[in-house]
Amino acid sequence: MAEIGYGIAVKVLELLGSVTIDELSSAWGVRSDLTKLERTVEAIKAVLLDAEEKQAGDRRLRIWLGELKDVLQDAENVLDEFQYRILQKEVMKRQGNTSEKVSNLLSSFNPLAVRFEMAHKIKGIRKRVDEIAAEKDNFHLAQGLVDRKLNRQEWRDMTHSFVDPQNVIGRDDAKENIIHLLMKQNENSSRNVDVVPITGIGGLGKTTIAKLVYSDGQVVGHFQLRMWVCASDDFNVIRLIKEILKSAIHQIDENFVVDGLPNSLKELLKDNKILENLGVDEVQCLLRELLKDKKFLLVLDDVWNENQSKWMELENLLLSGCNGSKILVTTRNNSVATIMGTAPTYHLDGLSQEDCLSLFVKLAFKEGEEKHYPNLLKIGNDIVKKCKGVPLAVRTLASLLYSKVDERKWKSVRDNEIWHLEQNEGDILPALRLSYNRLPFHLKQCFAYCSLFPKDYEFNSSLLVQFWMAHGLLQSPNNEQLEDIGDLYIKELMSRSLFQDAYKDVFFSYSFKMHDLVHDLASSIAKGECSVVTKTSTLAAGVCHLSILESGQEVTTQLEKLSKVQTIIFTTKQPVSLLEACIARFKYLRVLNLSNSSFEVLPSSIGSLKHLRYLDVTENGKIKQLSDSICKLHSLQTLLLAGCSNLERLPKGIRDIISLRHLIITTKHTCLSEKAVGCLDSLRFLFICECENLKCLFEGMEGRLTNLRTLVVVKCPSLTSLSLNIKHLTALENLVIEDCEELSLTDKEENQDLKLSLxxxxxxxxPKLEVLPQWLQASANTLQHLEIRDCGNFTALPEWLPHLKSLQTLRIINCPRFSSLLGGDARSHCTKRISD
Incomplete structure (x- = not known):
């Protein structure tokens, strides 16, 4: 993954050019060395793009790039430590310490020993970089190639290449045939429940067709209950039972009478988190109760399990449904279909050349544009032939060429040597690899890092952007908000069909997945850089990013061989001893994911991770406190504490995490005040959820949170006041308040002369909301979307509503006491959408 070297070179140059580095380098007497280092790295960066293009066929060049990456990583770590020292200095200033104490801190930067150590490190790195730079001429690399940048105008031009899952070409017959199999009563079978498999190679669209069938009106009316579960690689019966129950709770049809459910299932409807704490016997009983005497459809998507006993264990629990119930299975493996199927298997074939070309034209051209480019259409026909009828390949290459009219680019795709690589029947990786090769280098890194997450993982765009940010992958040449840059990257990868099944959630983020073959591509690219750790895995010595699936001595032994790890994702619960060992060994960690862990207290040693940017402790129901040492993490940008229901308090010094931009918290605090959260001036996103004791927000925090753009408050039943001091939240753009039964939003003393930008x-x-708060008028020139839902006592819209000049969408949903829309003049002025 040679582009890593280019990315690190960019980061090193950004650090070398920063004002803070310049300030400290003068104090430590290393400015000359850093200036020389900057010139050398700039010269190397100029040829790295060409090196990436040529390294596949040159072993010596690959070795050179590996050595370069190592030394640039060392340079980045040293420069990052410089940044940390500056943040320490800023913390001391913000704490209001005496000038004498600040002077003492600064003097601690300048002892002879510290200066000598840092100067030695810098000189050593500069020498190594000089030696590597001297070798670059041996490879005859071209200078001056420029990485293609993304811009917002380009994104606006690309939006039409999004692929709607419902927009399927050439599959009408397949859909109708599968619906017929589901509706058909098998008279020769003594079974109540039949299993219908759909088979075919990856990328044919098995899942897409299953979705079309699942949501078809005939099917919806035929089955009382429908459930969808992705089985994927992990055919764990208990996990699957829980997923089936969750899907049923989420997908209950209107004709399924909730009042007739047993009490045990009613409790699940109230809170499906109860499932996570249930034992084997309990979930099995719940599943039988759910399915008893009901005609159901269950889709098991992407099944790989060939262990018949595992299937029989699950199947036995599914046989209590009514006669005519069906299980629809999608799989690439014919042996899986043989094990599971009781009805004829539907073998999905590739699309015809005609249908493939229709799909390609629809996605590669703007509507009607193909008529003006007959030569491109002819080249496109040749490209489509190479896709061998696989829609994913067609879609990927069409997205790559969308709105491009240069024949040379089209011929380059058609004639690329990657098509000549040996491949298995139906293999579409060459098509996907082509799409990857044409990504800008920064997007290549972002895409490859996604391989750390398991197949069928549902990504949240907001958190993925924070993950990329932690590794310095987001480039902001025009000083735009990094979150906005990350959102642009997400949309670019979606537009190229590298992300799929995308939808926008209620909290301003996208959720999406990667197709299995796209995940395989990312894994092949990131090999040697990103690794999944099991008891039997073999790790490359230079691996930097780990997803740890298992625990035990075998795993610990593998980790002892590594030294430069920057990412650790624990996907299963781990002993605190392994966590402490990782903290002690891997001092350059940028990302530490401990979600779903069961630590009661985080080790105090966590405060030693000076480089840490991203810490996830989500859904740890046992943790009671965070070590005060966490407040030493001055570089931390993302802190995730959702679902930490027993967290008694946030550390008193949390205000010292001055780089924090993204905070999600669940806590037992009664008030988030200045003392509790301090002056988090860098905060952009704040999500407060399931805080049962919380009564007020931001008390005494005048002049704080001036960069906060999004505030979400959910399930805080004791909250009586936001105490927003809202006039200070001048950057706030998005505000969501949900399920806070004691909150009315009406301040006793309405603020005047506000300057808001909601x-x-x-x-x-x-339930206590009766009218809209007066302070909303301060956003008259900016408010675009207003939604009021499930507010039983909301009565009427205010007379000043027409003053909201930028309002585009107004939704009022399920508010039974709402009786007044607007007066005559106001109604004619406001032509927005209102839903009852």
Whole structure:
């Protein structure tokens, strides 16, 4: 993954050019060395793009790039430590310490020993970089190639290449045939429940067709209950039972009478988190109760399991449904279909050349544009032939060429040597690899890092952007917000069909997945850089990013061989001893994911991770406190504490995490005040959820949170006041308040002369809300979207509503006491959408 070297070179140059580095380098007497280092790295960066293009066929060049990456990583770590020292200095200033104490801190930077150590490190790195730079001429690399940058105008031009899952070409017959199999009563079978398999190679669209069938009106009306579960690689019966129950709770049809459910299932409807704590016997009984005497459809998507006993264990629990119930299975493996199927298997073939070309034209051209480019259409026909009828390949290459009219680019795709690589029947990786090769280098890194997450993982765009940010992958040449840059990257990867099944959630993020073959591509690219750790895995010595699937001595032994790890994702619960060992060994960690862990207290040693940017402790129901040492993580940008229901308090010094931009918290605090959260001036996103004791927010925090753009408050039943001091939240764009039964949003003393910039306000399940707050008028020129839902006492819209000049969407949903829309003049002025 040679582009890593290019990316690190960019980061090193950004660090070398920063004002803070310049300030400290003068104090430590290393400015000359850093200036020389900057010139050398700049010269190397100039040829790295060409090196990436040529390294596949040159072993010596690959070795050179590996050595370069190592030394640039060392340079980045040293420069990052410089940045940390500056942040320490800023913390001391913000704490209001005396000038004498600040002077003492600064003097600690300048002892002879410290200066000598840092100067020695810098000189050593500069020498190594000089030696590597001297070798670059041996490879005859071209200078001056420029990485293609993304811009917002380009994104606007590309939006039409999004692929709607419902927009399927050439599959009408397949859909109708599968529906017929599901509706058909098998008279020769004594079974209540039949299993219908769909087979075919990856990328044919098995899942897409299953979705079309699942949501078809005939099918919806035929089955009382429908459930969808992705089986994927992990055919764990208990996990699958829980997923089936979750899907049923989420997907209950209107004709399924909730009042007739047993009490045990009613409790699940209230809170499906109860499932996670249930034992084997309990979930099995619940599943039988759910399916008893009901005609159901269950889709088991992407099944790989060939262990018949595992299938029989699950199947036995599914046979209590009514006669005519069906299980629809999608799989690439014919032996899986043989094991599971009781009805004829539907073998999905590739699309015809004609249908493939229709799909390609639809996605590669703007509507009607193909008529003006007959030569491109002819080249496109040749490209489509190479895709061998696989829609994913067609879609990927069409997205790559969308709105491009240069024949040379089209011929380059058609004639690329990658098509000549040996491949198995139906293999579409060459098509995907082509799409990857044409990504800008920064997007290549972002895409490859996604391989750390398991197949069928549902990504959240907001958190993925924070993950990329932690590794310095987001480039902001025009000083745009990094979150906005990351959102642009997400949309670019979606537009190229490298992300799929995308939808926008209620909290301003996209959720999406990667197709299995796209995940395989990312894994092949990131090999040697990103690794999944099991008891039997073999790790490359230079691996930097780990997803740890298992625990035990075998795993610990593998980790002892590594030294430069920057990412650790624990996907299973781990002993605190392994966590402590990782903290002690891997001092350059940028990302540490401990979600779903069961630590009662984080080790105090965590405060030694000076480089840490991203810490996830989500859904740890046992943790009671965070070590105060966490406040030493001055570089931390993302802190995730959702679902930490027993967390008694946030550390008193959390204000010292001055780089924090993204905070999600669940806590037992009664008030988030200045003392509790301090002056988090860098905060952009704040999500407060399931805080049962919380009564007020931001008390005494005048002049704080001035960069906060999004605030979400959910399930805080004791909250009586936001105490926003809202006039200080001048950057706030999105505000969501949901399920806070004691909150009315009406301040006793309405603020005057406010300067707000809200763009979206969403109010859900606030029984005490009667009217809109007066302070909303301060966003008259910016508010675009207003939604009020499930507010039983909301009565009327205010007379000043027409003053909201930028309002585009107004939704009022399920508010039974709402009786007044607007007066005559106001109604004619406001032509927005209102839903009852």
């Amino acid at each position: 763009q979206l306000l969403k109010i859900v399940e606030l």
